[in-house]
Amino acid sequence: MIDFFERSHFLDYEVLRPLSHIRAHWELSSGYDGCHFEIEEDSFAKELGELIDELEETSIPARYHDNEDRLAEYVREKFKQEINKVGNRWVGNDYRIILQDAGILDIDEKNLVQSAKGRIVAAQKRNQNHYDDMEPGHRKMLGVILTLILFHRADNA
Known part of the structure; x- marks a missing residue:
């Protein structure tokens, strides 16, 4: 799994930079x-490494x-947000x-980690064997999911 992420040009920018307001070194x-x-110090590097190990397992x-x-169903039910699935996409909010x-x-x-693992495997099935090689839209969504996992775990730390 580390080979998928190692020496990436985009990983820190897309996953850790959005968290720079929490920990400055991204x-x-x-x-x-x-x-x-x-x-x-003041970095998510350790946590990102641990997350990559978790994704491996x-x-x-x-x-x-x-x-x-x-997850979208949770939001619709628990937060009463007016979102709906139209085809394969959720609409009503970003x-x-x-x-x-x-x-x-x-x-x-749990669901975010499963989603991340699934997105990585889907990319690999398409011969996109490195984070940087992913189709940009899918790569950025994987980046968002990894950012959210780290964000929610930092909140609980």
Whole structure:
């Protein structure tokens, strides 16, 4: 799994920079002593490395969209948001905001982690074997999901 993310030009910018208001050091450097990334104070590098390890061990979901749909359903039911699924897309609010709101209810970020794993496997099935090689829209959505996982875990730390 680390090979999918290592030496990425986009990973830190798309996943950690949006969290720079929480922890200022968002740029990643290669790690050493068994760490995927260099651990710096006021950084999510350690947590991102741990998340990558978790993704390695996470089972592959049958359909990662089911996990995301479950999250959107939470938002519709619990927050009474007027969102609906039209075809394969949720409408009524920005999809990133829907997932962000749902993360509050996603115990241990289980659905977000499953969604991330599914998106990675889907990319690999299309011979996109590195984060930077993913189709840009799918890469950015995976980045949003990874950011949300780290955000919600930081909130609980």
